[in-house]
Amino acid sequence: MPDTRDIRLYLEDLLGRAVQSAIAAGELPDVAVPGSAIERPKDTANGDFASTLPLRMARAAMKPPLEIANVIARHMADDPVIERPSVAPPGFINIRLTSGFLQRQVEHVIAAGPGYADLTVGARKKAQVEFVSANPTGPLHVGNGRGAAIGDALASALAAAGYEVEREYYVNDAGTQTDTFAETLYARYQQLFGRAADIPRDGYPGEYMVELAQEIKEEAGDGFLRPEGEPGPADLGSRGIELMVRHIRRSLEAFGVRYDRWYSEKSLYDPEGPYEKATALLREHGQLVEREGALWFASSELGEDKDNVVVRSDGRPTYYGSDIAYHYDKFVTRGFDLVIDVWGADHHGHVSRLKTASRAIGADREALHVLLYQLVTLKRGGEVVRLSKRGGEIITLDELVEEVGADAARFFFLLRSPGAQMEFDLDLAKKQSSENPVFYVQYAHARLASILERAAEQGLTPDGGDVSLLTQPSELGLIREMMQLADVLESVVQTFEPQQLPHYAMALATAFHAFNDAFKQQNDPSLKVITGDVARSRARLRLVLAAKISLARILGIMGMTAPDRM
RNA sequence: GCGCCCGUAGCUCAGCGGAUAGAGUGUUAGGUUGCGGACCUAAAGGUCGGUGGUUCGAGUCCACCCGGGCGUACCA
Numbered sequence: 001m002p003d004t005r006d007i008r009l010y011l012e013d014l015l016g017r018a019v020q021s022a023i024a025a026g027e028l029p030d031v032a033v034p035g036s037a038i039e040r041p042k043d044t045a046n047g048d049f050a051s052t053l054p055l056r057m058a059r060a061a062m063k064p065p066l067e068i069a070n071v072i073a074r075h076m077a078d079d080p081v082i083e084r085p086s087v088a089p090p091g092f093i094n095i096r097l098t099s100g101f102l103q104r105q106v107e108h109v110i111a112a113g114p115g116y117a118d119l120t121v122g123a124r125k126k127a128q129v130e131f132v133s134a135n136p137t138g139p140l141h142v143g144n145g146r147g148a149a150i151g152d153a154l155a156s157a158l159a160a161a162g163y164e165v166e167r168e169y170y171v172n173d174a175g176t177q178t179d180t181f182a183e184t185l186y187a188r189y190q191q192l193f194g195r196a197a198d199i200p201r202d203g204y205p206g207e208y209m210v211e212l213a214q215e216i217k218e219e220a221g222d223g224f225l226r227p228e229g230e231p232g233p234a235d236l237g238s239r240g241i242e243l244m245v246r247h248i249r250r251s252l253e254a255f256g257v258r259y260d261r262w263y264s265e266k267s268l269y270d271p272e273g274p275y276e277k278a279t280a281l282l283r284e285h286g287q288l289v290e291r292e293g294a295l296w297f298a299s300s301e302l303g304e305d306k307d308n309v310v311v312r313s314d315g316r317p318t319y320y321g322s323d324i325a326y327h328y329d330k331f332v333t334r335g336f337d338l339v340i341d342v343w344g345a346d347h348h349g350h351v352s353r354l355k356t357a358s359r360a361i362g363a364d365r366e367a368l369h370v371l372l373y374q375l376v377t378l379k380r381g382g383e384v385v386r387l388s389k390r391g392g393e394i395i396t397l398d399e400l401v402e403e404v405g406a407d408a409a410r411f412f413f414l415l416r417s418p419g420a421q422m423e424f425d426l427d428l429a430k431k432q433s434s435e436n437p438v439f440y441v442q443y444a445h446a447r448l449a450s451i452l453e454r455a456a457e458q459g460l461t462p463d464g465g466d467v468s469l470l471t472q473p474s475e476l477g478l479i480r481e482m483m484q485l486a487d488v489l490e491s492v493v494q495t496f497e498p499q500q501l502p503h504y505a506m507a508l509a510t511a512f513h514a515f516n517d518a519f520k521q522q523n524d525p526s527l528k529v530i531t532g533d534v535a536r537s538r539a540r541l542r543l544v545l546a547a548k549i550s551l552a553r554i555l556g557i558m559g560m561t562a563p564d565r566m
Numbered sequence: 567g568c569g570c571c572c573g574u575a576g577c578u579c580a581g582c583g584g585a586u587a588g589a590g591u592g593u594u595a596g597g598u599u600g601c602g603g604a605c606c607u608a609a610a611g612g613u614c615g616g617u618g619g620u621u622c623g624a625g626u627c628c629a630c631c632c633g634g635g636c637g638u639a640c641c642a
Contacts, residue, residue: 043585052584058622065622090622092585135642177642202641294640305569305638312640319642348570349637374571374635415590416579419571421635423578428591436604437590443604451601458601491582503580506589517606520598530601537601544601566604 007483008038008049010081011095015051018075027071031060047086047094048480054091065091102479103467109482109546110462116549117485121493122163122338128330129155131342132252133170136244137181139208140251140397142424143344143376148397149413149559150373151342152257153498156557161493163338166260169252170326173241174265175319180204181244182237188213189224189236206394212240251397256406256559268325275317278328279310281361297324302356320350324357331363338367340496345374371496373418379425395426404429407560411438414558417499437506442563444509445555447516448548449564455530455541462545465538472527474518475543481511482550489557505554512547 015037022028037053054068061068069087076085083096109116131151134144152167159165172178184203188210191197199205216224216239224236245262252259268275282288287298293313297320300307310321317325330339343350351370358368378395400409403426412429415437416422455461470476488504491497519527526533529540552562 039582039584041585042581042588046585050585055584055622088585090585172642175642292640296640309640314640316640318640323642345571345636347637347642350642351570372571377635412578420579421572425578428578439604440590443602447602447605454601495582499580503589510589513605516601517603520600521606528601566602 007081007097011038011049011051014076014079014082015053015072015093017077018072019053019057021075022071025075027075028057028063028068029061031057033057041092041094044477044480046088046092047096049095049097051093051095052091054093058091069093097480099471099476100468102476102483103470105479105483106467106470106542106546109549110542113549114553116553117160117489119161119486119490119493121490122158122161125163125337126166126335127155127158127163127338127340128166128168128334128336129158129340129342130168130170130330131155131340132248132257133172134248135172135175135177135181136241136248137177137204138206138244139394140248141394142378142397142400145255145397145400145409146373146376146413146418146422147342147344148252148255148257149410150371150418150498151340152559153410153414153501153557154340154342154371154492154496156559157489157492157498157501158338158340160489160553160557163493166336167258168261168263169248169259170263170265171241171245172265173238173245174269174322176316178237178241182232182234182240184209185213185216185240186224186232186236189216189232192217193222193225195228212243215243216240251401254401254406255397256410263326265322265326268322268329269317273325274329274333275322275325277332278325278361279321281328282310282324285360287360295321297321297353297357297360299353299356302360304353304356308353320353320357323350323354324361327354327358327363327368328361331358331367332361336367337364338369339363341368341370343370343372345372348372369496371418374421377421377423379423380427400426400429407442408436408438410559411436411441411502414498415502417497437502438560439566441502441505441509441551441555442560443566444512445548445551445562446564446566448512448544448551451516451529451544452541452548453564455537458530460530460534460537460541462538462541465540465542466535467539467542469536469539470543472515472518474515474527475540478511478515478543478547481508482547484508485550485554488554501554501558505551505558508547508551508554512551515543515547 016033019028019033023030034053034056037051037056038049039052041047041050054065054072057068058065066087066089069091073085073087073093081098081101083098086094088094129151132140132144132148134140155165155167180200180203183200187197187199192213224233226232267273279288282297288310289296289298294309295311296307297310298307308320309318310324311317330336354370355368359365408429412424484504488500492500519525525531529544530537555562
């Protein structure tokens with residue numbers, strides 16, 4: 001008996017045998033049978049599954065698809081999982097699951113518990129999701145929140161799919177921007193002591209730098225001050241970065257994101273570290289060439305548009321150079337089977353050459369996946385606000401979390417496909433305290449919890465419920481929706497499209513509300529979960545329990561809370 | 567110039583080559599004396615940016631064009 005996970009395989013097998021039987025009976029010509037012809041109809045009125053096999057076979061078989069469909073359907077044996085299939089033009093075979101099969105899924109969900117819909121596709125594989133990784137030169141802004149929501153949810157989905165997952169933040173604590181940051185900080189610091197210091201031309205004008213300088217003054221007094229006109233001490237910059245990273249970590253924690261590792265760019269340059277090893281390897285391959293005083297990676301020989309500088313003529317590595325070292329560490333040293341880098345779309349020019357470099361150091365072709373998300377356009381008071389850490393006004397992730405809450409912010413970020421530019425209307429998000437889809441989903445969970453609680457007060461529990469009593473359309477509809485979770489997860493980890501998660505969550509919540517309100521719609525109190533009919537009540541409580549498990553699972557994967565009360 | 571992403575309902579967005587293109591929100595009309603209405607039911611609302619092509623079948627794939635965004639650094 002198949003469970004929710006391999007029902008497709010089961011159906012394909014069933015269809016395949018029907019076709020063979022039809023061929024053996026001489027009713028179909030012996031032609032190649034295309035696989036994977038099982039799909040889910042958009043309209044559930046057409047069944048739980050549909051096969052387009054007849055449409056795909058029509059050309060080779062030289063018969064009208066409808067006729068093929070009828071033949072195949074006739075040859076499908078009676079089966080405990082599906083009803084007799086029906087045929088629809090232009091050549092679909094529609095398949096409906098039996099009530100018995102659906103009912104048993106309730107037991108399947110309860111038995112699986114919090115691990116319901118776990119997959120095995122990632123078993124024994126190590127995956128890393130690196131996300132946000134914003135320069136620690138300023139607070140996280142709203143756009144970083146999108147990357148955080150996407151990366152964290154993807155990591156959770158991969159974990160559910162069986163991967164051993166690490167979440168990582170790459171701390172750019174070594175580049176030129178770090179130097180500019182240090183200069184700005186020293187200028188602000190000097191200003192606190194009454195000196196007329198200007199922030200550098202390309203510096204960070206934001207108010208937060210003043211606060212950061214203040215913070216440092218409070219802990220170290222004038223300890224970082226140098227005679228006027230001299231540059232600031234080197235350790236002021238690193239102290240500033242440290243504090244900034246701490247702020248970033250707190251912001252992300254408030255957003256519900258926790259990392260397994262904060263990886264220092266600086267550490268790439270440790271003796272015998274990734275940078276040395278990676279460049280040595282490329283040199284060995286003869287892929288590093290010196291030209292115009294700089295060191296270039298000969299990427300054009302590997303299909304790139306041009307070569308790229310790895311080490312500047314002043315001896316400092318470029319971002320590209322350090323990123324090659326970083327990915328050497330990911331693939332070669334740490335041995336990840338799958339690495340997902342979640343980046344803002346403004347980095348897309350970097351994708352191809354990093355993939356090329358990753359392969360050059362030995363990574364599998366498909367091992368690196370760069371997930372780009374388009375930048376967030378902010379709208380406030382009907383006006384578009386550009387996100388820029390260097391420009392004047394930024395809206396921080398902290399402010400967003402403060403105003404709309406982490407759960408709602410995450411849900412909204414996930415709702416859009418990463419590749420689509422999204423507009424975040426702050427005014428709308430703020431006032432969406434009750435008309436917000438996130439609450440719709442969470443409310444469903446709270447009601448499921450309260451039903452169980454209310455029943456328990458009356459001495460009723462799901463224990464011993466007989467699921468074969470679940471025969472109402474709204475009951476079976478809820479089960480059908482619960483069954484989709486594994487499919488959704490599998491799709492998310494295969495396509496890296498996290499937007500499927502919130503859409504599914506809404507569909508599941510809708511199925512629950514339909515079930516929960518059926519008694520009102522039909523004006524029939526006997527459809528309530530808790531009725532005078534104890535056996536039926538217990539059966540429905542089992543369904544409620546299973547639905548709660550399913551909903552909590554999808555909420556958890558999205559990084560949202562599943563409240564029992566609201 | 568070249569490259570990548572996007573263009574779907576008033577708005578914000580889903581949509582694995584399949585059946586009558588969906589959801590939320592907004593609008594309109596109903597439902598509530600309750601297992602928490604932060605809910606439910608229904609209606610209206612679309613030349614899927616345009617033109618060709620591939621296919622039994624195209625919002626989906628291909629080509630070109632239009633519009634928006636981003637990239638094309640010894641920045642990250």
